[in-house]
Amino acid sequence: MEIKNYYVAKDLDDALQKFMLSSDNHLLGGGAWMKNSLRHIDTAIELSHLVSNDITETKEFIEIGAMCTLHDLSIHPAIIKYYDGILAQASKQIMGITVRNIATIGGTIAGKYAFSDLLTPLLAMNCQLMFYRQGIITLEEYLQSAIREKDILLKVLIKKSTAKGYFHKVAKTALDFSIVNVAVVKDNQNFSVCVGARPQIAAKAFKACELLNSSGVINQEIIEKAAKMAADELTFSSNFRGQAEYRKMVTETYIKRGLQEVITNAR
Amino acid sequence: MLVNLYVNNVLKKYHVQAGEFLLDTLRNDNYISVRRGCDSTSCGVCTVLIEGKPVPSCSVLTIRLEGKHITTVEGIQEEAEKLAHYFGLEGADQCGFCNPSMALTVYAMKNELKNPTLETIKAYLVGNLCRCTGYQAQHIAILHYLEDRS
Amino acid sequence: MKSVNVITPSVDGKGLMMGKAGYTNDYVLKNALIIKVLRSPHPFAKIVSIDDEEAKKLTGVECILSHKDFDRRPFTRAGQGYPEPSPHDKFVFDEYVRYVGDEVLCVAAIDEVTAEKALSLIKVEYEVLEPVLDFEKAMNNVSVIHPEPEIHEMFPIGFEPKKNISASYHMHIGNVEDTLKKCEVVIKESFYTQAQAHSMMEPHAVNTQFDYQNRLIIYSATQTPFHVRRIISQALNYPISKIRVIKPRVGGGFGGKQAIHGEIIASAVTIKTGKPAALVYTRKEVFESSYTRHPMRLDITVGADKDGTLKAIDCYVLSDTGAYGEHALTVFMVAGSKVLPLYNKVDSVRFHGHVVYTNHTPAGAFRGYGAIQGNFALESAVDILCNKLGMDPILFRQKNMMKENETSPIFAIMGEGTEGTAMMMETCKLDYCVKRGLELIDWNNKYPSKKINDHIVRSVGMAIAMQGSGIPYIDMGSATIKLNDDGFYNLLVGATDIGQGSDTILAQIAAEELMTSVDKMIPYSSDTDLTPFDTGAYASSTTFVSGNAVLKAAKTMKNKLIEEAANALNCAKEEIGFDGEIFNKVNSTESITLKELSNRLYYNSDQKQLMVTESYVGHKSPPPFMAGFAEIDLDTETGEVKVNKYCSVVDCGVTINPKLAKGQVEGAIVQGLGMALYEDVVYTAKGKLITNDFMSYRIPSRMETPELITEFAESNEPSGPFGAKSVGEIGIDTPPAAIMNAIYNACGVRIKSLPATPEKILMELRRKNHEQ
Numbered sequence A: 001m002e003i004k005n006y007y008v009a010k011d012l013d014d015a016l017q018k019f020m021l022s023s024d025n026h027l028l029g030g031g032a033w034m035k036n037s038l039r040h041i042d043t044a045i046e047l048s049h050l051v052s053n054d055i056t057e058t059k060e061f062i063e064i065g066a067m068c069t070l071h072d073l074s075i076h077p078a079i080i081k082y083y084d085g086i087l088a089q090a091s092k093q094i095m096g097i098t099v100r101n102i103a104t105i106g107g108t109i110a111g112k113y114a115f116s117d118l119l120t121p122l123l124a125m126n127c128q129l130m131f132y133r134q135g136i137i138t139l140e141e142y143l144q145s146a147i148r149e150k151d152i153l154l155k156v157l158i159k160k161s162t163a164k165g166y167f168h169k170v171a172k173t174a175l176d177f178s179i180v181n182v183a184v185v186k187d188n189q190n191f192s193v194c195v196g197a198r199p200q201i202a203a204k205a206f207k208a209c210e211l212l213n214s215s216g217v218i219n220q221e222i223i224e225k226a227a228k229m230a231a232d233e234l235t236f237s238s239n240f241r242g243q244a245e246y247r248k249m250v251t252e253t254y255i256k257r258g259l260q261e262v263i264t265n266a267r
Numbered sequence B: 001m002l003v004n005l006y007v008n009n010v011l012k013k014y015h016v017q018a019g020e021f022l023l024d025t026l027r028n029d030n031y032i033s034v035r036r037g038c039d040s041t042s043c044g045v046c047t048v049l050i051e052g053k054p055v056p057s058c059s060v061l062t063i064r065l066e067g068k069h070i071t072t073v074e075g076i077q078e079e080a081e082k083l084a085h086y087f088g089l090e091g092a093d094q095c096g097f098c099n100p101s102m103a104l105t106v107y108a109m110k111n112e113l114k115n116p117t118l119e120t121i122k123a124y125l126v127g128n129l130c131r132c133t134g135y136q137a138q139h140i141a142i143l144h145y146l147e148d149r150s
Numbered sequence C: 001m002k003s004v005n006v007i008t009p010s011v012d013g014k015g016l017m018m019g020k021a022g023y024t025n026d027y028v029l030k031n032a033l034i035i036k037v038l039r040s041p042h043p044f045a046k047i048v049s050i051d052d053e054e055a056k057k058l059t060g061v062e063c064i065l066s067h068k069d070f071d072r073r074p075f076t077r078a079g080q081g082y083p084e085p086s087p088h089d090k091f092v093f094d095e096y097v098r099y100v101g102d103e104v105l106c107v108a109a110i111d112e113v114t115a116e117k118a119l120s121l122i123k124v125e126y127e128v129l130e131p132v133l134d135f136e137k138a139m140n141n142v143s144v145i146h147p148e149p150e151i152h153e154m155f156p157i158g159f160e161p162k163k164n165i166s167a168s169y170h171m172h173i174g175n176v177e178d179t180l181k182k183c184e185v186v187i188k189e190s191f192y193t194q195a196q197a198h199s200m201m202e203p204h205a206v207n208t209q210f211d212y213q214n215r216l217i218i219y220s221a222t223q224t225p226f227h228v229r230r231i232i233s234q235a236l237n238y239p240i241s242k243i244r245v246i247k248p249r250v251g252g253g254f255g256g257k258q259a260i261h262g263e264i265i266a267s268a269v270t271i272k273t274g275k276p277a278a279l280v281y282t283r284k285e286v287f288e289s290s291y292t293r294h295p296m297r298l299d300i301t302v303g304a305d306k307d308g309t310l311k312a313i314d315c316y317v318l319s320d321t322g323a324y325g326e327h328a329l330t331v332f333m334v335a336g337s338k339v340l341p342l343y344n345k346v347d348s349v350r351f352h353g354h355v356v357y358t359n360h361t362p363a364g365a366f367r368g369y370g371a372i373q374g375n376f377a378l379e380s381a382v383d384i385l386c387n388k389l390g391m392d393p394i395l396f397r398q399k400n401m402m403k404e405n406e407t408s409p410i411f412a413i414m415g416e417g418t419e420g421t422a423m424m425m426e427t428c429k430l431d432y433c434v435k436r437g438l439e440l441i442d443w444n445n446k447y448p449s450k451k452i453n454d455h456i457v458r459s460v461g462m463a464i465a466m467q468g469s470g471i472p473y474i475d476m477g478s479a480t481i482k483l484n485d486d487g488f489y490n491l492l493v494g495a496t497d498i499g500q501g502s503d504t505i506l507a508q509i510a511a512e513e514l515m516t517s518v519d520k521m522i523p524y525s526s527d528t529d530l531t532p533f534d535t536g537a538y539a540s541s542t543t544f545v546s547g548n549a550v551l552k553a554a555k556t557m558k559n560k561l562i563e564e565a566a567n568a569l570n571c572a573k574e575e576i577g578f579d580g581e582i583f584n585k586v587n588s589t590e591s592i593t594l595k596e597l598s599n600r601l602y603y604n605s606d607q608k609q610l611m612v613t614e615s616y617v618g619h620k621s622p623p624p625f626m627a628g629f630a631e632i633d634l635d636t637e638t639g640e641v642k643v644n645k646y647c648s649v650v651d652c653g654v655t656i657n658p659k660l661a662k663g664q665v666e667g668a669i670v671q672g673l674g675m676a677l678y679e680d681v682v683y684t685a686k687g688k689l690i691t692n693d694f695m696s697y698r699i700p701s702r703m704e705t706p707e708l709i710t711e712f713a714e715s716n717e718p719s720g721p722f723g724a725k726s727v728g729e730i731g732i733d734t735p736p737a738a739i740m741n742a743i744y745n746a747c748g749v750r751i752k753s754l755p756a757t758p759e760k761i762l763m764e765l766r767r768k769n770h771e772q
Helices: A012-021 A070-075 A077-092 A105-111 A119-124 A139-144 A206-214 A220-233 A244-264 B022-028 B073-090 B099-112 B118-125 B136-147 C013-017 C053-057 C112-121 C176-182 C225-236 C263-273 C283-289 C328-337 C371-389 C393-400 C430-441 C502-513 C542-568 C594-604 C658-678 C735-747 C758-771
Strands: A002-008 A025-027 A040-046 A055-057 A061-065 A128-131 A135-138 A153-159 A164-170 A180-187 A190-196 B002-007 B010-015 B047-050 B053-056 B069-071 C033-039 C045-051 C061-066 C103-109 C123-128 C165-173 C185-193 C205-210 C216-220 C243-246 C277-280 C296-304 C310-322 C348-357 C449-451 C456-466 C476-483 C489-493 C521-524 C576-578 C582-585 C591-593 C611-617 C625-635 C641-651 C707-712
Touching (some): A012 A025, A012 A040, A055 A077, A061 A077, A070 A105, A077 A119, A077 A164, A077 A180, A105 A119, A105 A153, A119 A164, A119 A180, A119 A190, A128 A139, A135 A139, A164 A244, A180 A244, A190 A244, B047 B099, B073 B099, B073 C013, B099 B136, B099 C013, B118 B136, B136 C658, C033 C112, C033 C263, C045 C103, C053 C061, C053 C112, C061 C112, C061 C263, C103 C112, C103 C263, C165 C328, C176 C296, C176 C310, C205 C263, C216 C225, C216 C263, C225 C263, C263 C277, C296 C328, C310 C328, C310 C371, C328 C348, C328 C371, C371 C393, C371 C456, C393 C430, C393 C456, C430 C456, C430 C625, C430 C641, C430 C707, C456 C735, C476 C502, C476 C542, C489 C502, C502 C521, C502 C542, C542 C576, C542 C594, C542 C611, C582 C594, C625 C735, C641 C658, C641 C735, C658 C707, C658 C735, C735 C758
Parallel strands (some): A002 A040, A025 A040, B002 B069, C033 C277, C216 C243, C310 C348, C489 C521, C641 C707
Antiparallel strands (some): A055 A061, A061 A153, A128 A153, A164 A180, A180 A190, B002 B010, B047 B053, B047 B069, C033 C103, C045 C123, C061 C103, C165 C348, C205 C216, C205 C277, C296 C310, C456 C625, C476 C489, C476 C611, C576 C582, C582 C591, C625 C641
């Protein structure tokens, strides 16, 4: 790959202006995926001094700076505590320690990578994104918006909750990318079932969630019905990592297991 | 552009292009223990420490590292020798191409984790691929190294 | 024994971990030209024109070489003895490109950026031809991959390029069809294996320069420095006396560095420009443009009587050598010769087949070549047969397998590319290996399987295997031992340490015989100017062949030392006793130390350099044997397999270095597990390799690696150095069959095409459940 210029932004405004100047100008995250995704960068914009890499807690939220590395994410007590630590689990299963020490949560979200293991639990937790220009929007809105408005992600906000969580990555080996990944969150009686790397980007199984949310008692029958419904409503396709049919089968299985887990372990 | 780095605690001034990666900067400056295995963050061979943390030098832009402390295996010779001793006893060194990166990652792990178990060692080192040993002899050697408080 | 069969750290391990220079790329001169290769985007095409005018004008571009710059002189890159059993079907560059990644031309420039820039400025016009991408349709295809008239075989190997056949072979003992007709139970199955990638951590690397005598010096990460020298001389028509190949430390080979890679191109650049040059493959080039394991289809029929007596094995193999025929015949033959003798009591055997060209990345040598494919088919078939017989697969093997002091007629018939060599199994502890393996895995309590919960089944599976120890009458190793003042020695070997630790074990052998310590035996490998000839690190030859050469040299040195001591002490050599340090004259108090003797020979009296060279060529190839046992957990709802444990019991004779021998076995086991379960090779419909990096091609990481229990049988091979056989390859053979047998034992699904991905298992499982 080729990088012509390196530019240290004076402030966020300056960074955004530079960013908007050309489609060949890019914001630098951790750089873990840069070589594999970009061939040419005219100006690489540095903003690591302008965007936080910290994880802080307010009364209601966990606030993750967009520059927070996946490794820091995977070992932070609050990330491990809430939602049964599904975000930490997802983070620590991504490649090796060296990559996790440079890859950032902001880079993952900004890249909208379909193979991402982070987007699935983040979506299941209904997280919000704080952008420099657009302000706060939900991850769900962000993932659904086809047009990408150039902006700078500052923070990821996760609502504190006693919700139960489940995450599972289906992959050939520990280091491999997901064939699919499944996240299930149960927040009181409110269910969120999300599947990513299908190989399309993480999405919520709305019908299945609705079935679960409208069923008073969640028994094995409902679980199996919901798992099947989720597998049916989501779209799957094939690539060299797996056929659509297989993806669908294991999605159903792991949603079932996820639901069983969040229900049996319910507080 | 000029970048000041502390490589193994020695101040180094490098004139680098915007797109130069740390792996090339270090190899060009004769830190040949830093080796290229895949060039795409996926093998662990080019690992160095930045501020004590293991990173893939093939994918870190040198220009972003102003004032940072870089450690190569030349900077942890005693620890590397000690680890090599235990690798030798287990026959775990084989081709040796990835072993400087292994020494650095194990050293970082020792500083980061208290009393790691076999499973946590595996998880920490999972990004360091090895095609020679089948890994197990390495793990036994690493456990012995960690027990050695000398 | 003091040095042999004793835990000894490898001689280079500490220095390499501490970051010392050692590998090819560590010796590139600062002013070396950087070479980049332009590679074909098409699986099969003819080059119509090359426009390199713009690139030539670029400052810093020193030379561009394409097929127009070379005489048409076909050769093989296989890196074998001479004459090679591989077709001479490769040109330095050719006007045809035969796979995506094939070489079109090379650029040498002052730095990498300039070389890459130059590549982007070159325009090549291709006439795209219809490729052959399905090896089962290669034979007699209308597309002929090698139409060029100059190519040839060196001796008959069944080479028929007009039919896309690179090699073919047929052998039989008895009449297999008649025997099968009489068998009470017969099964016939087809198995497929994939184009596994070596994935050594050090990419292929070479650098070249002229020295002060104007000789061409080649640093190469190779397993075969002497073959490299010969092939470069042949391919470039350059005097062999002006070539010196230095093999520094090598970062893993596994057969992938037996053949030639960029050595010819780099040499050509240096010869053309007079300047030093370096070529290091990118990881993508390693995957796309080096070599792979030969993918094969193995059609196997086995027949037995109801009492479990195996009567006949019939095996047809179709092997895919890709675009060029490196090792086409030899790999194919080993699928028979190092597999079929396992069951030596059959009435009849047939082994035949074809090796075909396709427009894929060429296949070449890879640890356990042929044997792993053949073993997967045969050892799977044996379990299938046992199932049909209703017989315990262990009892069946114990009844039918090779035993000590037995032989197989196959040894005499099949060699590697030639006839074989008859031999008795002076050591074969296979019966012990099986018995001990059963204990280690706790077979009786686990076979065939048990349910752990509603979706996990735990099961066991096993396989037996054999290899060889070099190729008799072909592989030659030699060793030179030199005595220095102060009484230490140099051990110069052509044997090629590629990370397996051969420098260490050869030093141990020499030290043992000379009763000194390993630190006084300084090994050096390999340098075609300095070290004596050795065929190289392949065919499990180093411990046995090179080890025997070292032992011979050490014995000769010992005799010389005693002679010189006798001279010094004025007595007959029969009167000298030697313990490695002191020469004693019997019945007297007179003595001289080795230190004193060596100093005397250098400086004082009757001065001379003691230096001996001995060679060894095997007259047999004693096979190492092993039994491998796997325990797996299989998820019946997802098809996912977790290997919990792999027990290996190996008979490789006396282990010269127990830990390094274990390392050879365990490293190979994990590579075999990779082939069995993870290492999927995927091409696009247009013939481009998708799995061309470590993110898409998955070698086992340490998380997939099971608990490895590795033991060695007590065994002492009379023909081996200090009782040793070779151990480099045997470990890789059993995992595919053992794992497939375990999968069958878990869920009744028989996977016949590698790797056994969860997807394949689940699909088969669902189909089976659907049928029931």
